Amino acid sequence: MATERDDASPSSDREVDNVPQDEQLCDRCRRRKVRCDRRHPCxxxxxTENLCxxxxxHKPKERRQRVFISEIYxxxxxxxxxxxxxxxxxxGAGQNPTLHVVPEATASKIPSQPASTSRFAPVTQASSPSPSNGVGSQLLTPRLEHEGESSLSAQAAFANGFLEDAIINKPNGIDIAADMSSVLQSLRKALGRDSNQQELDYLYPHARVLESGLTLRNLPMPPVDKAFVCLRMAKxxxxxxxxxxxEATSFTDVFLxxxxxxxxxxxxxIxxxxxxxxxxxxCKQIAVxxxxxxxxxAQAVMCRDNLETVLANLPFHQPCNIGTVASMMVASIYCLExxxxxxxxxxxxxxxHLSQTLGMHSKIAMARDPLDIRMGKIRIFWxxxxxxxxxxxxxxRSSTIHDGDITIPVPSIESRSEIGYFGQLDKMKELAxxxxxxxxxxxxxxxxAQPQTVRTTRARSLASELEVHTNRILPSDKLxxxxxxxxxxxEFVKAFLCTAKVLHLSLFCLIYRAIPAETNQGTALGRECIDSAHxxxxxxxxxxxxxxxxxxxxLETYVNLALIHSPFVPFIVVFCHIIETGDKNGLDLLESVIKTLQPVTDSAFSSGAKKEFHLFKALYDAARNYLEARLSKVNIGFSSWENASSSAHVPSPTHQQPALPMPIFNLPNSQTSVSTSLEGTAEWMDQQMEVPGMDTDIDQYGAQLGNWLHMNNQMTRALEDSYFWDDLA
Structure with missing residues (x-):
C-alpha cells in the first residue's frame, strides 16, 4: 500500500485534478473490478485509505486541414x-558570345507608370554603347548588309569619294589637304567609316524585359477610357x-x-x-x-514600347492569314519611320510573300470570297x-512582286470616310x-551590264513617264x-502639294543620274541631273x-514622305556640284534642308529624322569648309574654279573606295602616301572586276554606277546605327 502511495507523483495529482470524475473509473477500481462512484477520491x-x-x-484529434493541390502545383x-x-x-549566352548585357541598374524606368507595369523594365538606350538588359537589345542589325546602287547609302558614299578625289587629285588639292583633314575625318565618322571597333546596333531599343512567367499578353496597355476618348476623337x-x-487592319474588332x-x-x-x-x-497634335x-x-510611349517588345519576340513562322499580312505591313511602316x-x-x-500565298494579287484566287473580304484583301495588297x-x-533591292502576276484592279472609293486612307491609292500605285x-x-x-546608250534611252523614257504621271490629275486627286x-x-494642302513636288523631283534626279554628262560639259554629273536636283x-x-x-x-509627315521613304538624291548631287564648281547658291540650298530637319530632331518620336539630319549636316559642313579652304588658301575666284573643273571627270572605279574598309588617307603627309593608297585601290578593283568564266562587258560609267555602294560598305549601316549619332549629337 505504502509503495503504491510512494509511486504516485505530484504530476499525477495535477493530471487527476484535471480529469472529470463522471467520465472514467479510477485506476484501483478498474484493476480490482469494483464499482467506483467516480468521485475524487472515490x-x-x-x-481502503489508498491514493485515488x-x-x-487522451488529447482530442486535431482537425485536418484541406490541402490546396492546385496552388502547390x-x-x-x-x-x-x-x-x-x-x-x-x-x-543563348554560350551561342552568342558577342552579346553584352549591362546590370539592371543601368536600365531606366518609365516614369509615372501604373503599379501593374512594375513587373516590366523598359529598355532604353544608355549613354554608353553597351545595351540595356532586354530582349530587344539582343536583336542586332548586321554590320555589313548590301544596299544597291539606288540607295541613299550609295549616293552618300559616292559624295564622300568625290570630295576626297577633289581634295587630292584636282589642281591645288594638296595645298588644302592639311586643312581638310579634320573635315574628312568628321565626314567619315558620320558615314560610319572611321569606327574601328565593332559597335552594336540594337534593333528595338525600347523593348521591355519580360520577366519569368509573363507573356506578351501581360504587357501594360493604356487605360481603356483614354483609348475610347481618342477613338471618339477619330470619329x-x-x-x-x-x-x-x-480600318484596313479592322482596328475596331482587333482592339476589342x-x-x-x-x-x-x-x-x-502589333x-x-x-x-x-x-x-x-x-490626338496630341490637336490637344490644347x-x-x-x-x-x-506618355500613352504613345507606352504603345511604342509594347510594339517594339512584340516585334522583338516575334516568332519566325507566322500564320498565313490576312491579319498577319496587315500587321507585317504596319510593322514595316513603323520601322521605316x-x-x-x-x-x-x-x-x-x-x-x-504571305499576300501572294493567299492569292491576294489574283482575281481568280479570290473569286469565291465574299465581297467584303475580297475588297479588304485587295486594299491591303495594294x-x-x-x-x-x-x-x-x-x-x-529587287522587288518581290512581279507586276505581270497582278490581275486585280485598284479599288474605288466607296465612301467619303475612306478618302483619307485610300484617296491617293491609284496615284500611289502608279508611282510605285x-x-x-x-x-x-x-x-x-x-x-x-547593258551599254550606256541602252541605259540612257531607258532613263529618258522613264523621265517622260514620270512627267506624265506628275502632270496627270485624277478625279480622286480633287476629292x-x-x-x-x-x-x-x-495652307496645309499647299504644303502637301509641295511635298509631292519634292518627291517627284527627287525621282527625276535619280533617273537623270544614270545619264552621263556630255563630253564638253565640264562636270562630272549631267546637266539634267544637276538641274532637277536644284x-x-x-x-x-x-x-x-x-x-x-x-x-x-x-514637319514629321514631310520628313517621312520626302526624305526617309525615298532616297533623297538631290542633296548629294548638289553637294558634288558645289565641290566641283564652288556654287555658293547650292550651299544655301543645302542649308535650307538642314534648317528644316533641325527642329524635328527634338521630338521623342523622330529618330529617323535625327539620323538623316546628322548625315546631311556632316555633308553640308564638309562642303562649306571645303569652299572656305579653297578660297582662303589659293585666293582664286569662281573663274579659276571653272578652269579647275574643266579637267573634272567622273571618279572611275580605280579612284573610288573599295567595298572593304581601307586605311584612311594620310592627308597631312607627302603625296607619296596618297598615290600609294590610290594604286592599292586600283589593284583591288582590277582583281574584283576580273571574274573567271564571266564576261562582264561593262562600260566605265556603268562600272562607276555599280560601284556607288561598293566603295564603302560601312555606309550601308550608317542611317540605321545609333551609336555614332549619339556621339555626334
Missing part, C-alpha cells in the same frame, strides 16, 4: 519555368479622322479582342499597339492643354505593293510601279485635296515658306 479508495488516481486523458510549375528560362539564357475630329484611318479576356495573336498586338501609337500622336498633351505622349529600312524591308517582304516598291528602290521600273531598268545588276482642305486648311531643293525652300505660316505640326 468511496472505495477512502475506505485516474488515468491521463502552380508554385512547382513556376519553379520549373524559371529554371527552364535560366537554362535557355545560359545556352468626330476631321483632322484625326483624315490622317488616322486603320485585345482589351477583352482571352487569347490574342502577335498580329493582334495592329492594336501600332494603331494606338499613331492615334495618340494625332499642356497636361493633356503630356498624357497623350524610325529609320530602320532593313527591318522595314524584312517585314514588307514577309507581307508580300498598300503592301506601294510600300514594297518604294523600299525596293530605296534599298536598291514607276519606282520598280527605275530600279529594274537603271540600277539592277542586269541594267548596269482628296478637298477632303484635306476641309479637315485642315488651304529644282528639288528650291521646291523644298518653297515648302519651307508655306509651312512657316502653319500652326499645325506637319
Amino acid at each position: 468511496a472505495y479508495c477512502v475506505r 488516481t485516474y488515468p491521463p486523458r 502552380e508554385k512547382k510549375i513556376d519553379d520549373i519555368a524559371q529554371k527552364l528560362a535560366e537554362l535557355s539564357n545560359t545556352l 468626330e475630329n476631321p483632322r484625326v479622322r483624315f490622317f488616322w484611318d486603320n 479582342k485585345v482589351y477583352s479576356p482571352g487569347e490574342v495573336t502577335h498580329a493582334d498586338l 495592329a492594336v499597339n501600332a494603331g494606338l501609337y499613331w492615334l495618340f500622336r494625332q 492643354d499642356s497636361c493633356q498633351k503630356a498624357d497623350l505622349e 524610325t529609320c530602320k529600312p532593313s527591318a522595314a524591308w524584312n517585314f514588307i517582304a514577309t507581307a508580300s 498598300l503592301v505593293y506601294v510600300q514594297e516598291k518604294g523600299l525596293s528602290l530605296r534599298l536598291g 510601279y514607276l519606282q520598280g521600273k527605275i530600279y529594274d531598268q537603271l540600277y539592277s545588276s542586269a541594267a548596269l 482628296y485635296q478637298d477632303a484635306m482642305r476641309q479637315a485642315t486648311s488651304t 529644282k528639288a531643293l528650291e521646291a523644298h525652300k518653297e515648302w519651307q515658306s508655306v509651312v512657316a505660316e502653319l500652326q499645325d505640326d506637319f
Whole structure:
C-alpha cells in the first residue's frame, strides 16, 4: 500500500485534478473490478485509505486541414519555368558570345507608370554603347548588309569619294589637304567609316524585359477610357479622322479582342499597339492643354514600347492569314519611320510573300470570297505593293512582286470616310510601279551590264513617264485635296502639294543620274541631273515658306514622305556640284534642308529624322569648309574654279573606295602616301572586276554606277546605327 502511495507523483495529482470524475473509473477500481462512484477520491479508495488516481486523458484529434493541390502545383510549375528560362539564357549566352548585357541598374524606368507595369523594365538606350538588359537589345542589325546602287547609302558614299578625289587629285588639292583633314575625318565618322571597333546596333531599343512567367499578353496597355476618348476623337475630329484611318487592319474588332479576356495573336498586338501609337500622336497634335498633351505622349510611349517588345519576340513562322499580312505591313511602316529600312524591308517582304500565298494579287484566287473580304484583301495588297516598291528602290533591292502576276484592279472609293486612307491609292500605285521600273531598268545588276546608250534611252523614257504621271490629275486627286482642305486648311494642302513636288523631283534626279554628262560639259554629273536636283531643293525652300505660316505640326509627315521613304538624291548631287564648281547658291540650298530637319530632331518620336539630319549636316559642313579652304588658301575666284573643273571627270572605279574598309588617307603627309593608297585601290578593283568564266562587258560609267555602294560598305549601316549619332549629337 505504502509503495503504491510512494509511486504516485505530484504530476499525477495535477493530471487527476484535471480529469472529470463522471467520465472514467479510477485506476484501483478498474484493476480490482469494483464499482467506483467516480468521485475524487472515490468511496472505495477512502475506505481502503489508498491514493485515488485516474488515468491521463487522451488529447482530442486535431482537425485536418484541406490541402490546396492546385496552388502547390502552380508554385512547382513556376519553379520549373524559371529554371527552364535560366537554362535557355545560359545556352543563348554560350551561342552568342558577342552579346553584352549591362546590370539592371543601368536600365531606366518609365516614369509615372501604373503599379501593374512594375513587373516590366523598359529598355532604353544608355549613354554608353553597351545595351540595356532586354530582349530587344539582343536583336542586332548586321554590320555589313548590301544596299544597291539606288540607295541613299550609295549616293552618300559616292559624295564622300568625290570630295576626297577633289581634295587630292584636282589642281591645288594638296595645298588644302592639311586643312581638310579634320573635315574628312568628321565626314567619315558620320558615314560610319572611321569606327574601328565593332559597335552594336540594337534593333528595338525600347523593348521591355519580360520577366519569368509573363507573356506578351501581360504587357501594360493604356487605360481603356483614354483609348475610347481618342477613338471618339477619330470619329468626330476631321483632322484625326483624315490622317488616322486603320480600318484596313479592322482596328475596331482587333482592339476589342485585345482589351477583352482571352487569347490574342502577335498580329493582334502589333495592329492594336501600332494603331494606338499613331492615334495618340494625332490626338496630341490637336490637344490644347499642356497636361493633356503630356498624357497623350506618355500613352504613345507606352504603345511604342509594347510594339517594339512584340516585334522583338516575334516568332519566325507566322500564320498565313490576312491579319498577319496587315500587321507585317504596319510593322514595316513603323520601322521605316524610325529609320530602320532593313527591318522595314524584312517585314514588307514577309507581307508580300504571305499576300501572294493567299492569292491576294489574283482575281481568280479570290473569286469565291465574299465581297467584303475580297475588297479588304485587295486594299491591303495594294498598300503592301506601294510600300514594297518604294523600299525596293530605296534599298536598291529587287522587288518581290512581279507586276505581270497582278490581275486585280485598284479599288474605288466607296465612301467619303475612306478618302483619307485610300484617296491617293491609284496615284500611289502608279508611282510605285514607276519606282520598280527605275530600279529594274537603271540600277539592277542586269541594267548596269547593258551599254550606256541602252541605259540612257531607258532613263529618258522613264523621265517622260514620270512627267506624265506628275502632270496627270485624277478625279480622286480633287476629292482628296478637298477632303484635306476641309479637315485642315488651304495652307496645309499647299504644303502637301509641295511635298509631292519634292518627291517627284527627287525621282527625276535619280533617273537623270544614270545619264552621263556630255563630253564638253565640264562636270562630272549631267546637266539634267544637276538641274532637277536644284529644282528639288528650291521646291523644298518653297515648302519651307508655306509651312512657316502653319500652326499645325506637319514637319514629321514631310520628313517621312520626302526624305526617309525615298532616297533623297538631290542633296548629294548638289553637294558634288558645289565641290566641283564652288556654287555658293547650292550651299544655301543645302542649308535650307538642314534648317528644316533641325527642329524635328527634338521630338521623342523622330529618330529617323535625327539620323538623316546628322548625315546631311556632316555633308553640308564638309562642303562649306571645303569652299572656305579653297578660297582662303589659293585666293582664286569662281573663274579659276571653272578652269579647275574643266579637267573634272567622273571618279572611275580605280579612284573610288573599295567595298572593304581601307586605311584612311594620310592627308597631312607627302603625296607619296596618297598615290600609294590610290594604286592599292586600283589593284583591288582590277582583281574584283576580273571574274573567271564571266564576261562582264561593262562600260566605265556603268562600272562607276555599280560601284556607288561598293566603295564603302560601312555606309550601308550608317542611317540605321545609333551609336555614332549619339556621339555626334
